[in-house]
Amino acid sequence: MLSRLSRTASRRSTSRIANVSRRWFVQPSTADRASVVEIPSSYQDETHLTPRADMLGFKLEIPRREGSLAEKIRPIYLDMQATTPVDPRVLDAMLPYLTDQYGNPHSRTHAYGWEAEQAVEDARKYLADLIGADPKDIVFTSGATESNNMAIKGVARFHKEKKRHIITTQTEHKCVLDSCRKLGEEGFDITYLSVGNNGVISLDELEAAIRPDTSLVSIMTVNNETGVIQPIKEIGALLRKHRGIYFHSDAAQAVGKIPVDVNEMNIDLMSISGHKLYGPKGIGAIYVRRRPRVRLEPILSGGGQERGLRSGTLPAALVVGLGEAARIAKKEMKVSIFHIIRVWDRDHARIQRLSDRLITNINSQVEHVVRNGDVNGYPGCVNLSFSYVEGESLLMALKDIALSSGSACTSASLEPSYVLRALGAAEDMAHSSLRFGIGRFTTEAEVDFVVNHIIRTVQRLRDMSPLWEMVQEGIDINAIDWSQH
Ligand SMILES: Cc1ncc(COP(=O)(O)O)c(C=O)c1O
Numbered sequence: 001m002l003s004r005l006s007r008t009a010s011r012r013s014t015s016r017i018a019n020v021s022r023r024w025f026v027q028p029s030t031a032d033r034a035s036v037v038e039i040p041s042s043y044q045d046e047t048h049l050t051p052r053a054d055m056l057g058f059k060l061e062i063p064r065r066e067g068s069l070a071e072k073i074r075p076i077y078l079d080m081q082a083t084t085p086v087d088p089r090v091l092d093a094m095l096p097y098l099t100d101q102y103g104n105p106h107s108r109t110h111a112y113g114w115e116a117e118q119a120v121e122d123a124r125k126y127l128a129d130l131i132g133a134d135p136k137d138i139v140f141t142s143g144a145t146e147s148n149n150m151a152i153k154g155v156a157r158f159h160k161e162k163k164r165h166i167i168t169t170q171t172e173h174k175c176v177l178d179s180c181r182k183l184g185e186e187g188f189d190i191t192y193l194s195v196g197n198n199g200v201i202s203l204d205e206l207e208a209a210i211r212p213d214t215s216l217v218s219i220m221t222v223n224n225e226t227g228v229i230q231p232i233k234e235i236g237a238l239l240r241k242h243r244g245i246y247f248h249s250d251a252a253q254a255v256g257k258i259p260v261d262v263n264e265m266n267i268d269l270m271s272i273s274g275h276k277l278y279g280p281k282g283i284g285a286i287y288v289r290r291r292p293r294v295r296l297e298p299i300l301s302g303g304g305q306e307r308g309l310r311s312g313t314l315p316a317a318l319v320v321g322l323g324e325a326a327r328i329a330k331k332e333m334k335v336s337i338f339h340i341i342r343v344w345d346r347d348h349a350r351i352q353r354l355s356d357r358l359i360t361n362i363n364s365q366v367e368h369v370v371r372n373g374d375v376n377g378y379p380g381c382v383n384l385s386f387s388y389v390e391g392e393s394l395l396m397a398l399k400d401i402a403l404s405s406g407s408a409c410t411s412a413s414l415e416p417s418y419v420l421r422a423l424g425a426a427e428d429m430a431h432s433s434l435r436f437g438i439g440r441f442t443t444e445a446e447v448d449f450v451v452n453h454i455i456r457t458v459q460r461l462r463d464m465s466p467l468w469e470m471v472q473e474g475i476d477i478n479a480i481d482w483s484q485h
Contacts, residue, residue, distance in 0.1 A: 075402040076446045080437030081224045081253060081381055082404060086321070087278035087440070093324035094280065097317035105316050106305060116316040123323020130326040131251075131270065132261035133287050139306045140319055143284035144252035145175040146299075147271035148218075150286055150310070151248040152179040154296030155216045155269070156188055163215035163244075169193045169201055170422040171228070172220055176250055180218075193219075197424050198374040199228030203238060216246045221254035225419040225435060226373030227381030229258065236266025246294055252276050252284075256329035257378060258348070262287055268294050274318065278440060279325030283318035286310075347440050348379075354438050354447050355379035361451040366458050368471075372420055372433060382436040383420070388468040389461040391431035397457045401450055404435045 077085070097119060105120045107113025121135070128135040141147045156166055168180055170192045180190045191209045193201050201219065210217075217239055219230050232249055239247045248269040254260055255270075256277030262270060267287070274283040288294050288309060302311025332347045359382060363369060368387035386394060395405050405417075416430035425433070436450070462468040470477060 073400075075400050076449060078401055078403045078436050078438065078442065078446070078450060080439035080442075081276070081435060082437065083275045083281065084278045084439050085441060086275075086280055087325060087328060089328055090279055090321050090324045094317045094321040097320050101316075103316070105314050105319075106303070119323075120314055120316055120319050123319045123326075126323040126327040126330070127272070127285055130260075130330045131255060131272075131287060132263050134290070136307075137262075137287055137290050139286050139288055139309050140314055140322075141284045141286055141310055142282055143275070144173075144250060144271045144273035145284075147273075147284050147286035148173070148175045148248075148250050149179050150296070150299050151269040151271060151288075152176065152216065152218055153183060153299060154309075155246050155248070155294070156183050157186075157297040158295050159215040160188070163213045165189045165191070165211050165214045166216045166218065167191045167193065167206065167209050167214060168218045169195060169220070169230075171195055171199060171223055171226075171419045172218070173224055173250055173252070176218055176220070189213075195228075195422055199223060199226050199372075199377070199419075199423050200374055201230060201235075203231065203234055206235065207238060210242055210245065214242075214245050216248060218248040218250070220250040220252075221260065222251070222258065222378045222381070223373065223419065224253050224381070225417060226383045226423070227253075227377035227379070228373040229254075229377050232260075232265045232267070236264075240266045253378065253381070256326060257380065259333065262289070269296075272322075274322040274325060277325045277329055280318050280321040283315065283322045285322065351438050351440075351442075352379045354442055354444065355382055357444065358382060358436060358438070358447050358451060359384075361448075362454055365451075365455045370425075370429060372423060372425060380438045382438070383433055384436070385420075385425065385429040385433040386458050387429065387432065388465050388471060389432050389458055390465075391433065393461055394432060394434065394457065397461065398434075398453065400453060403437065405431075405433055 097116065101112070101115050101119070103110070103112025103114075103116040105113060105116040107116075120140075124135045124138045124140075127133075128138050141150065152166070152168075156164075164187065166180060166183065166188055168176060168190065177192075180188075180192075184190050193205055193209060195201050206217070206219075217235070219232070219235055221232050222229050230249075236247055239245050246268040247266060248271070249265075249267050250271045251260055252271055252273040253276055255272045260270075268289045270287040272285045272287070275281040286309075288296070288307075296309070298309050298311070300311045303313075305311055305314065329347070356379070359371065362384065366386070370385045370387070372383040372385060391405055395403075416425075416427050417433065420430040420433055421427070434454075438447070467477060
């Protein structure tokens with residue numbers, strides 16, 4: 001049957017079918033068209049078409065264009081909060097859904113749809129398992145930006161007749177703050193909670209901010225600039241006492257990195273991003289509790305997929321990638337030692353060790369370094385400010401290391417980071433901050449290279465700084481009245 005189908009199809013559209021039915025026949029390049037590639041025998045049976053020379057291609061390697069980064073030495077990647085590399089196991093799981101199994105998961109009338117749907121449902125289960133949720137409560141989106149927009153605007157607009165107050169914090173990601181700003185323009189009242197010097201909110205301040213017309217509290221789990229972890233379980237318990245207030249958490253930097261359980265933490269809505277946990281970009285999810293049911297107005301209108309909350313065809317391959325990333329993250333957290341199942345997070349333990357190594361070695365050799373945020377934050381995000389060096393010069397001098405000063409999403413602007421300012425950091429210290437993002441694939445050798453490079457660079461820049469010279473001479477810089485000079 002399949003062979004008859006293939007042969008019929010071959011008369012119509014040989015190249016299209018060959019392109020999708022073979023794993024490595026996806027993107028023919030000019031060079032590939034010029035040469036004939038050997039076809040593996042497993043693909044030469046009658047169920048597959050024999051590809052012609054013009055259908056060849058698909059190499060799993062970085063394209064090397066003249067002058068591109070790939071031609072030069074690539075910097076060491078320490079920017080894991082901006083994005084994480086796709087775990088090879090994730091890519092393996094995704095590939096069949098980009099090639100052979102290309103069905104629309106919403107097609108109900110044939111096997112192509114059913115197999116894609118099955119893969120999507122498996123992924124939903126893996127993600128739900130990771131956060132202690134029911135799979136039915138998971139809605140796939142394009143990423144945490146969409147999930148945050150959906151949670152904040154969706155809940156606020158649904159309840160707008162009776163409730164028009166929202167509480168969030170000053171250190172949220174831009175997409176949360178901007179969603180709130182938009183609601184402010186629509187007539188909602190927003191309270192932005194301040195944070196202490198350690199970046200953590202005060203539960204008393206939160207409780208005092210609650211009003212009878214509060215519909216939503218949105219507080220992130222792990223901060224993307226400082227790694228600060230908010231007391232989510234305590235916030236959840238506090239909000240449970242106030243009926244009718246939904247609790248949303250942007251957990252883009254937390255899921256897959258630290259244990260998160262929506263029931264233990266009393267979370268009603270939670271945002272997740274694929275590319276922060278070694279999955280692909282362009283996919284994310286939102287947890288929306290069904291019992292008791294969270295009511296929200298969908299942002300998109302359309303086919304009513306995903307419980308009517310997020311219309312649009314699901315990108316099965318990306319969903320599978322997110323599911324596999326979640327499955328791996330969960331597996332890494334539970335390791336059997338001597339037949340005793342113990343919760344022992346292998347990723348976390350490695351990252352903690354590398355993080356300690358980075359901080360200890362920098363601190364032991366460079367003076368006047370301040371760690372921004374709570375020391376008990378997520379260890380894979382280390383934010384350090386270097387006094388008496390100019391932030392821009394520091395970043396320029398560290399071209400061999402891919403890292404961020406402040407959030408990657410805001411680093412295009414020269415404004416000092418609003419997150420660090422909210423923690424009380426002086427403007428110059430916020431400017432001279434660097435965020436070191438350590439992840440699953442970071443090595444000890446990379447950390448050592450970075451430490452040595454930082455030590456040398458900070459010393460060199462300070463040697464050129466008149467301020468540093470004054471400090472060395474024992475002058476108290478803070479006591480100087482600069483307006484007199
Ligand atoms: C805390 C936080 N929330 C939301 C986002 C946005 O995530 P996405 O890229 O999936 O839209 C990011 C990404 O930087 C983030 O760090």
